[in-house]
Amino acid sequence: MSNSTSEITKEKEHQVRATDAMCINESKQSHQWYYNFKYLIVGVLFGIVFVKAEVISWFRIQEMFRIQSFHMYGIIGSAVLIGALSVWLIKTFKIKTIHGEEITFSDKKFNRGQIYGGLTFGLGWGLTGACPGPLFAQIGVGATVVIVTLLSAIAGTWVYGRFREQLPH
Amino acid sequence: MLDIIKQPWPWYVAGPLIGLTVPALLILGNKSFGISSSLRHACAACMPAKIPFFQYEWKKETWNLVFVLGIFLGGMVASHFLANPAPIKVNETLAKELAAYGITDFSAMVPLDIVSWEKLFTVSGVIMMVGGGFLVGFGARYAGGCTSGHAIMGLSTLQWPSLVATICFMIGGFVMANWILPIILNL
Numbered sequence: 001m002s003n004s005t006s007e008i009t010k011e012k013e014h015q016v017r018a019t020d021a022m023c024i025n026e027s028k029q030s031h032q033w034y035y036n037f038k039y040l041i042v043g044v045l046f047g048i049v050f051v052k053a054e055v056i057s058w059f060r061i062q063e064m065f066r067i068q069s070f071h072m073y074g075i076i077g078s079a080v081l082i083g084a085l086s087v088w089l090i091k092t093f094k095i096k097t098i099h100g101e102e103i104t105f106s107d108k109k110f111n112r113g114q115i116y117g118g119l120t121f122g123l124g125w126g127l128t129g130a131c132p133g134p135l136f137a138q139i140g141v142g143a144t145v146v147i148v149t150l151l152s153a154i155a156g157t158w159v160y161g162r163f164r165e166q167l168p169h
Numbered sequence: 170m171l172d173i174i175k176q177p178w179p180w181y182v183a184g185p186l187i188g189l190t191v192p193a194l195l196i197l198g199n200k201s202f203g204i205s206s207s208l209r210h211a212c213a214a215c216m217p218a219k220i221p222f223f224q225y226e227w228k229k230e231t232w233n234l235v236f237v238l239g240i241f242l243g244g245m246v247a248s249h250f251l252a253n254p255a256p257i258k259v260n261e262t263l264a265k266e267l268a269a270y271g272i273t274d275f276s277a278m279v280p281l282d283i284v285s286w287e288k289l290f291t292v293s294g295v296i297m298m299v300g301g302g303f304l305v306g307f308g309a310r311y312a313g314g315c316t317s318g319h320a321i322m323g324l325s326t327l328q329w330p331s332l333v334a335t336i337c338f339m340i341g342g343f344v345m346a347n348w349i350l351p352i353i354l355n356l
Contacts (some may be wrong), residue, residue, distance in 0.1 A: 036235040038197050042238015046190050051247035053183030054340015059259045065346030068260040075179030082188025083325030103195050110330040117311025118334040124304025131316040133204040136237050140244020143279045147322045149302035156264050156306025157208040161222035
């Protein structure tokens with residue numbers, strides 16, 4: 001934990017964290033640690049759906065990439081539909097969080113990383129049959145060897161961070 | 170009732186439930202759905218190594234690590250209490266193709282014939298597990314998100330760069346599954 005962020009100004013710190021990240025929403029409120037428990041519950045429910053719908057099955061992913069089954073297309077398609085509808089409702093009715101905070105959205109900027117990185121990620125997805133979420137669930141259902149895959153994914157993330165400046169974006 | 174839950178869930182039940190994660194996280198605390206970020210936080214927490222990309226207050230994103238811990242626990246709950254005893258029904262064409270590579274065990278979420286501790290030190294095992302994981306982690310960060318961040322959260326908020334990323338995910342997957350994976354499985 002030699003992460004000495006104290007030297008870095010707050011603004012710059014936010015910029016770094018915002019780089020290529022989806023989760024940069026900054027909460028003005030500070031909560032006790034146990035407030036994070038609600039995210040654990042969402043995670044558990046989400047994990048159960050993953051397993052029960054066989055989203056984490058290597059075979060279902062292979063079927064998807066070979067266009068042998070509608071299952072995964074139906075799942076991703078309907079998830080996006082419901083997600084988009086919810087976001088529209090939140091924006092239209094200016095729905096706030098349960099703590100009364102405003103809900104904010106940030107736009108993604110295009111860079112070529114989305115193409116190169118996207119293709120690389122796709123190759124990995126086709127091999128492991130799992131994107132990052134299912135990796136955690138696969139370990140949960142008892143496929144303990146997937147810990148190796150997860151550690152390797154963390155290593156991949158680290159190598160990207162290390163050579164970020166040299167890569168075309 | 171429990172018998173119904175133990176059956177594999179159809180797409181029109183699971184898809185909307187996964188979609189509801191988006192408003193759930195937003196309403197619970199203004200959090201954008203994204204899973205691969207947790208891998209970045211793990212790097213920032215354990216091995217920042219003075220790399221600018223990892224110099225940030227990862228503790229502010231603790232929720233994300235708690236969320237993925239939940240996914241892991243959800244997997245445990247589902248397999249212990251809600252498991253479907255029957256093996257997964259695999260498309261016949263796929264089953265036939267996989268049988269040619271010696272993959273006949275459909276009892277688990279991963280193909281046990283190639284993904285297991287015993288196979289970790291075979292050539293195809295290393296490529297599948299170590300190589301595959303590396304590509305997933307490297308690619309997701311390079312693209313700025315994974316299936317959750319781009320395909321679900323990004324498309325839900327109508328971000329066109331996320332559509333580009335999603336299309337590239339699919340192209341990569343098609344190429345791997347149809348042309349490269351057969352070569353690897355024949356090694």
